[in-house]
Amino acid sequence: MxxxxxxxxxxxxxxxxxxxxxHLFLYYTLRGIGSLLPRPNLVLAQVYATGVLSLIIILVxxxxxxxxxxxxxxxxxxxxxAEESLGVMVALSLVRELGPVVTALLFAGRAGSAxxxxxxxxxxxxxxxxxxxxxxxxxARVIAxxxxxxxxxMPLLAAMFSAVGVMGGYFVGVGLLGVDEGAFWSQMQASxxxxxxxxxxxxxxxxxxxxxxxxAVFEGxxxxxxxxxxxxxxxxxxxxSSLAVLGLDFVLTALMFGE
Amino acid sequence: xxxxxxxxxxVGIFVAxxxxxxxxLSMKVSNINAFRAVEGFTVTAKxxxxxxxKVRSPVKMAGVVVGRVDDIGFDNDSYEAVVSMxxxxxYQHMPLDTTASIFTAGLLGEQYIGLEPxxxxxxxxxxxxxxxTQSAMVLENLIGTFLFDKADKAExxxxxxxxxx
Numbered sequence: 001m002x003x004x005x006x007x008x009x010x011x012x013x014x015x016x017x018x019x020x021x022x023h024l025f026l027y028y029t030l031r032g033i034g035s036l037l038p039r040p041n042l043v044l045a046q047v048y049a050t051g052v053l054s055l056i057i058i059l060v061x062x063x064x065x066x067x068x069x070x071x072x073x074x075x076x077x078x079x080x081x082a083e084e085s086l087g088v089m090v091a092l093s094l095v096r097e098l099g100p101v102v103t104a105l106l107f108a109g110r111a112g113s114a115x116x117x118x119x120x121x122x123x124x125x126x127x128x129x130x131x132x133x134x135x136x137x138x139x140a141r142v143i144a145x146x147x148x149x150x151x152x153x154m155p156l157l158a159a160m161f162s163a164v165g166v167m168g169g170y171f172v173g174v175g176l177l178g179v180d181e182g183a184f185w186s187q188m189q190a191s192x193x194x195x196x197x198x199x200x201x202x203x204x205x206x207x208x209x210x211x212x213x214x215x216a217v218f219e220g221x222x223x224x225x226x227x228x229x230x231x232x233x234x235x236x237x238x239x240x241s242s243l244a245v246l247g248l249d250f251v252l253t254a255l256m257f258g259e
Numbered sequence: 260x261x262x263x264x265x266x267x268x269x270v271g272i273f274v275a276x277x278x279x280x281x282x283x284l285s286m287k288v289s290n291i292n293a294f295r296a297v298e299g300f301t302v303t304a305k306x307x308x309x310x311x312x313k314v315r316s317p318v319k320m321a322g323v324v325v326g327r328v329d330d331i332g333f334d335n336d337s338y339e340a341v342v343s344m345x346x347x348x349x350y351q352h353m354p355l356d357t358t359a360s361i362f363t364a365g366l367l368g369e370q371y372i373g374l375e376p377x378x379x380x381x382x383x384x385x386x387x388x389x390x391x392t393q394s395a396m397v398l399e400n401l402i403g404t405f406l407f408d409k410a411d412k413a414e415x416x417x418x419x420x421x422x423x424x
Contacts, residue, residue, distance in 0.1 A: 041267075044263075047273065048269055048273075091288045095284065155277070157277070159277050160277055160280040163281075189287075192288050192289040198285055198288075202281070
C-alpha cells in the first residue's frame, strides 16, 4: 500500500519535474534567440531542413484534402440545393481548422521527429557536452535556431496548405462536378473574413508551430542518451505534439469562435 | 551539407511561396476588397423591424452595392431600430425622398437594404435621414398571416356550403 502511494508520488513529482525543466528550457532557448541575430545563416539552414523539406508532403496532402472536401461537401450540399456554397465550406474548413491542424500533425511527423532524433543523437554522441567544454552554449547554438525555424516555417506551411486545398476544392467542385465558377468564388469571398478567419488561422498555426517545435527540441535535449532513449524520445515527440496540437486547437477555437 | 547559397535560395523560394499563399488567401478567398474602409457619407433610417440585418450588410440600389450598414442602434423614444449606413462618395445624387426597405436575398439568404429613388430635386448628404422605410419581412409573421387567411377562407366556404344545402 505504502509502496504504491510512494510510486504514485514519485511519478507525479517526475511529471512536474519534467514540466519545470521544459519551461526552464524554453526560457533559456528564448534567451538564446537574441544571440542568433549576427548569424542568420544558422536559422536559414534550419528553415531549409524543417520547412523546405516538408513542402512536398504539405502541398500534396493539402491538394488531396481540398479535393476530398470538394467531393464530400458537394454530395452533402447538393441534397439541400446549396451546391453553390461549396466554396464557403471548403475555404472556411481549410482556413479555420484543417489548414493549421493537419499541417501541424504532418509537421510533427515530418520535421518534429527529425529534430528530436538529430538532437538526441548529438546528445548521445556527446557533441552537446563537447560544445559546453568549448564554452559554446548548445542552447543558443543548436536549439534556438531550430526552435525559431520551426516557429517561422509552420505558419507559412499552413498558409500553403490552405491555399492549395482551396485550389483542390476548386478543381473538383468547378472542374469535375460543375458548380458555377462565379458562385463558388463570390460566395466564398462573401463569407470568409480576413480578421476573423484568416488572421485567426495564422495565429493558430504560429501557436502550433511553437508548441510542436518546443516539444520536439525538448524531447531531444532531455532524452536518455542511448539508442533506445533516442527512439523513445522520437516516439514521444510525435505522440505528445499531436495530442498537444489537438487539445490546443480546441482551446484556441473556443477562444476565437466561441463567444 | 549543401552549399549555403543553395540553402538561401530554397529558403527564399519557400518564404516567397508562403507569403504568396497568404496573399492569395486574403485577396482571392476573403472579402478584403468589400470591407476596405471607403470614403463616404452617412445617412440614417428608422425601421420598425430590421429582422436579421447586420453591421456591414450591403446597401443596394437597383441591385448594385452602393454602401454598407455602418451601425445599428435602438431609439428609446419611438422603439424603432436606427440604422446608419455609409454610402460611397461616388453616389452623390440620391433624391431626398429615397425609400429604404429591408429585403432578403433568396428565401433564406442574408438581408440587405434596398434603396429606391424618389423624385425630389435635393440630394441625400452627410447626416440626412431617410424618412420612408419599409421593415423586414419576418418569415414567421408571413406564415402566420397565410395560415390565418387560409383558415378564415375554409371557414367561410364551409358555412357557404351548408347554406347552399
